[in-house]
Amino acid sequence: MTVQDRLRGFIIDELRWDGPGAALTNDYPLIERRVVDSMGIYQIVTFIEGEFGIEVFDEELVPEHFGSIDEIALFIEAKRAS
Amino acid sequence: MRYLLHHLLSESAQAHPDTIAVVDGERSITYGELEHRSNQLARLLIELGIHRGDRVGLYLEKSLESIIGIYGVLKAGAAYVPFDPHAPTGRLAYIAGNCGIRVLLTGAEKATSWAELKRAGAPIEVLVVLNADRVDADPPRGTRLYDRTATAGHIDGAPAVSGIGLDLAYILYTSGSTGVPKGVMLSHQNALTFVDWTVDEFEVRPDDRLSNHAPLHFDLSILDIFAAAEAGARVVLVPAAASVFPVEVARFIERNEITIWYSVPSILSTLVRHGGLAGGEFPSLRTILFAGEVFPTKYLRRLMNLLPHVEFANLYGPTETNVCTYYRVPPIPEEQTEAIPIGRAIADVEVFAVTDDGRMAAPGEEGELYVRGSTVMLGYWGDPERTARGLIPNPIGGELHDPVYRTGDLVREDPDGNYRFFGRRDAQIKSRGYRIELGEIEGALYAHPAVVECAVTAIPDELITNRIKVYVVTRGSVQQAELIRFCSDRIPRYMIPELWEFREVLPKTSTGKVDRQALAMSGGV
Numbered sequence: 059m060t061v062q063d064r065l066r067g068f069i070i071d072e073l074r075w076d077g078p079g080a081a082l083t084n085d086y087p088l089i090e091r092r093v094v095d096s097m098g099i100y101q102i103v104t105f106i107e108g109e110f111g112i113e114v115f116d117e118e119l120v121p122e123h124f125g126s127i128d129e130i131a132l133f134i135e136a137k138r139a140s
Numbered sequence: 141m142r143y144l145l146h147h148l149l150s151e152s153a154q155a156h157p158d159t160i161a162v163v164d165g166e167r168s169i170t171y172g173e174l175e176h177r178s179n180q181l182a183r184l185l186i187e188l189g190i191h192r193g194d195r196v197g198l199y200l201e202k203s204l205e206s207i208i209g210i211y212g213v214l215k216a217g218a219a220y221v222p223f224d225p226h227a228p229t230g231r232l233a234y235i236a237g238n239c240g241i242r243v244l245l246t247g248a249e250k251a252t253s254w255a256e257l258k259r260a261g262a263p264i265e266v267l268v269v270l271n272a273d274r275v276d277a278d279p280p281r282g283t284r285l286y287d288r289t290a291t292a293g294h295i296d297g298a299p300a301v302s303g304i305g306l307d308l309a310y311i312l313y314t315s316g317s318t319g320v321p322k323g324v325m326l327s328h329q330n331a332l333t334f335v336d337w338t339v340d341e342f343e344v345r346p347d348d349r350l351s352n353h354a355p356l357h358f359d360l361s362i363l364d365i366f367a368a369a370e371a372g373a374r375v376v377l378v379p380a381a382a383s384v385f386p387v388e389v390a391r392f393i394e395r396n397e398i399t400i401w402y403s404v405p406s407i408l409s410t411l412v413r414h415g416g417l418a419g420g421e422f423p424s425l426r427t428i429l430f431a432g433e434v435f436p437t438k439y440l441r442r443l444m445n446l447l448p449h450v451e452f453a454n455l456y457g458p459t460e461t462n463v464c465t466y467y468r469v470p471p472i473p474e475e476q477t478e479a480i481p482i483g484r485a486i487a488d489v490e491v492f493a494v495t496d497d498g499r500m501a502a503p504g505e506e507g508e509l510y511v512r513g514s515t516v517m518l519g520y521w522g523d524p525e526r527t528a529r530g531l532i533p534n535p536i537g538g539e540l541h542d543p544v545y546r547t548g549d550l551v552r553e554d555p556d557g558n559y560r561f562f563g564r565r566d567a568q569i570k571s572r573g574y575r576i577e578l579g580e581i582e583g584a585l586y587a588h589p590a591v592v593e594c595a596v597t598a599i600p601d602e603l604i605t606n607r608i609k610v611y612v613v614t615r616g617s618v619q620q621a622e623l624i625r626f627c628s629d630r631i632p633r634y635m636i637p638e639l640w641e642f643r644e645v646l647p648k649t650s651t652g653k654v655d656r657q658a659l660a661m662s663g664g665v
Contacts, residue, residue, distance in 0.1 A: 074624055074633060089381050092226050095633075096410065097572070097604070099384050116414040121381040121388060 061110075061131040068105050069127075073098045084128040089121055099124065106130070112137040143305040144328045145366055146214040148335070149175055150298065152372040159346065161369070163376040163396065164204045171372065174208060180294040181212025181245075181270075182301075184286070187294075188243055188266055192217035192301060193308065195239045197264075199223040199232070199257075200247030202356055202377055205270035207365065209245040210310075210356070214328075217301035219308040221323075222356035227632045229253055231321065233260030235313050239323055239521050245270055251277035258283065305329035311521055312359055312459050315576050315635070317567065319583020323521030324459045333514040334462040335366040337487045341466070342400065342427055342453075348373035349396060349424070353383065353403040358573075359459045360431055363402055383407065386415035390422075397424040402455075404573030405435035406604055412439045412446070419446045431455040431463065432573030433605045434479045434561070441472040456482035456561070459575070460530060460545050462515040464489050467558060481558040482551070489513030491559065492536065493551050500536050503553040508565060510535075512544040569598040571606045574634045581608065581637065584630040590618040593646050595654045596637060610637035611646055611659055 059067075062084050069075050075082055075093055088094045094102065102124065103114045112134060123133040142151060149171070152161070157172030169177075190196060196213045198220050200206055206222075213220040221239060223232050236244070236257070243266045246254070258264060258280040268286045269275050279285035309328045316322040338344065350368045352375050354360035368375035376396045382388040389411050393401060408430060411417065428443075428450050435454065444452055457463035467483025485491045492500055493507030501507030512534060519527035531543040550562045567578040578596040585594045593613040598606040612623070620640045627636050647658040 071621070074628060074636065089384055092380060094384060096384050096407065116416050117387060119385050119387055119414060121385060124385070 061134055062127050064109065065102075065106075065127045065130055068102070069093060072101055072105070082127070084131075085126050088124065088126055094124065102130070106134055110134050110138060143332065144214065144303050144307075145309055145331055145335075146178070146211050146298075148332075148366055148369040149178070149211055152369055156346070156372055159372060160374050162204055162207050163374060164202075165377075165379055167204055169204050169208075174211065176296050177208045177291070178211035178215055179296050179298050180291050181208060181268075182215035182299050183294040184268065184291050185212060185216040185218065185243065186299055186301070188268075188286075190216045190218050190243060192303060194218040194243075195221050195241050195308075195311065197221045197223055197236055197241040197244040197246075198356065199225060199244055199250055199253075200270060201225050201249055202352075203247070203271065205247065206245075206356060209270055210365070213245070214309060215298055215301065217303050217307070219310050219325075221311045221313075224355065224357045224632060225250065228629050229256040230260050230629055231631065233257050233262040234320055235323070236262035236264060238320075239311055242266060243268065248272040248275055248277075251275060254283070255280040303328070305332065306518075308518060312357060314459050315568075315574075315580045317577040317579035319580050319586075321580070322523060322526060325518040325521050326459075326462070327518055330462060330515050330517060331362050331366060333488050334362065334486070335370055337463075338363055338367045339370050340487070342429070344368070344371040344373055344400065346372040348399045350375045350400045351378055351393070351396075351398045351402065352376065353378040353401075353407065358432075359462060360402060360404070362462065363429070363455075386410045386413070390415045390417065393422050393425060398422070399424050400427045400429065401425060402429040402431070404432040405430045405440070406433065406572050408443055409436060409439040409603055412443045417446045422447060422450070425450050428452050429455055431457070432575075433570045436602050437472060437477055437479055440469065440480065441474070441476070444469065444472065454480055454483060457511070457515070458545075458547050458549070460517045461489075461511045461513075461547070464491055464511045464513070464515060465559060479561070481554060481560045483558050485513070486515070489515055493553060493559070494535060498535060501553065503555055506550055506552050506562065509547045509549045509551045509559065510544045511547060512542065516543065516545045569606045569608075571598070571601075571608060572604045572634060574632075576608070576635050578608075581610070581627070581631060581635050584627050584635075585610065585612065585623065587630065588618070588623060588626050590614045590616055591623070593654070595646055595656060595659055597656060597660055599639070607639065608635070608637040609639040609641065611641050611643050613643050613646060 153171040153175035160168045161171045161174045162169050196218045198209050244264045245268050266284050273288050275287050305328045311323040313321040313323050344367050350364045352364035364375050382392040452469040454467040455463045456465045465483045467481050490512045495501045495507045534544045548565045551559045581596045585591050592615050596610045601607045647655040649655045
């Protein structure tokens with residue numbers, strides 16, 4: 059399962075995405091469409107910290123890193139590489 | 141003399157037509173344009189058969205267009221009903237049916253939901269798209285669709301519609317204990333009394349820049365939008381990203397040189413914890429107002445220490461009273477953990493506490509808070525019984541039987557005259573500033589055929605006030621995910637329980653009611 063698929067699974071199961079799973083594409087705007095709200099963002103952070111063994115700092119909590127599933131995956135990749 | 145909400149706009153448009161009124165991301169609109177475009181919209185609405193007293197729905201993402209929509213509706217003599225753009229369509233269809241909405245102002249981004257809304261029983265006949273010149277979607281059967289060109293074709297000049305301050309200006313639907321939302325009716329005068337007080341108390345001036353964080357269906361937005369209009373100041377709509385990322389909140393305040401911020405405390409708590417503030421930020425910011433829930437004292441103190449040049453005030457009031465009390469927060473001692481008071485009454489409002497046996501509570505004695513004054517609502521739409529329970533003849537006023545509102549909030553008065561909030565008389569809770577009736581969540585769950593019994597409880601939480609937990613007894617096997625999906629079609633996401641516990645049976649009291657206390661104890665909370 060790719061990082062993207064794991065993120066998608068988490069968003070569907072834990073953040074209660076109520077649309078059809080197929081509509082939640084890798085570039086779907088998570089923030090503008092309110093898939094992720096002010097609580098959801100911390101759930102995602104907790105999830106990726108536990109799942110991918112990284113630590114997310116406050117200053118990294120920006121739309122550029124969390125705007126879509128692809129962006130989150132890129133962010134995780136960059137964190138693991140560093 | 142101004143006595144209607146849209147008079148505030150017209151006066152500012154006349155005094156300084158070229159001043160920016162509203163900022164929405166990269167876009168903005170001046171007072172002159174806002175006046176002009178809302179006049180055109182009002183004329184279109186009148187042509188569509190809208191009369192004084194009618195209700196017009198507002199169903200689009202918060203934007204310049206939704207502000208134009210608000211004023212257009214008011215200028216047509218009607219009342220606006222803001223829909224939560226992210227609520228389930230079933231709930232919105234109920235609201236539309238409940239207050240008889242025939243005309244819906246909407247946005248192209250909502251096109252995919254129109255048919256569903258109609259199928260779910262909304263009596264909508266006309267859709268007016270405010271933010272697109274051309275809409276590719278077909279209107280659902282039985283509705284007519286107008287785009288922005290229909291509005292733009294109308295001449296300027298406010299239509300001649302008479303009105304008085306007691307007329308209905310807007311209806312805000314809040315969670316109802318019987319399983320369906322209830323519509324709080326507020327008049328022009330209800331809002332104006334509060335707006336006048338705000339402008340006066342916090343000295344809102346033309347060079348102020350107010351944030352608008354609250355959604356339009358949340359009464360906090362009344363302050364931002366109309367206090368700015370009264371002062372001829374600028375209101376800046378907070379984008380979605382700034383609600384999610386604390387660092388973005390900080391950037392937003394900085395970049396827009398916000399002078400007055402107003403929101404629920406939870407967003408300010410996360411700003412303190414994760415916003416990367418080092419102290420001394422936001423030189424333009426002078427006032428932070430918060431309302432809707434209790435601000436955890438330690439985060440409030442930290443924020444005040446980080447921003448020593450800013451004044452802080454707690455505003456309190458159920459939607460039914462706009463705001464009825466306020467408290468300017470003095471420096472908070474390091475060792476204090478107790479929540480700050482809700483304060484004392486705003487101008488032209490009276491509050492008092494009544495004991496269980498119907499006496500006026502003495503200072504220090506617990507009682508239910510009653511509110512009297514011109515910010516108090518007209519009633520609940522289409523529900524005279526509920527209105528009669530909420531608005532009762534003044535029990536203390538002697539011969540003056542003017543209605544007072546029973547808040548259901550338990551308070552105590554400090555020796556210095558400030559009131560303190562202690563809790564609720566009923567099963568209403570707050571979570572992240574949202575007002576939630578636990579009964580409405582239970583109502584949604586009971587609609588599922590497999591749910592035999594359920595009890596929804598609130599677990600106190602330092603950051604978001606309460607987390608929602610449900611105990612369920614089901615018939616046959618039904619998955620938690622299935623129940624969550626089922627709830628998602630009926631209640632907004634913030635009402636869906638976070639914690640689920642499946643039981644064989646729920647404990648009962650001697651009178652056969654679910655024993656919530658026993659549940660809370662057994663749940664380890």
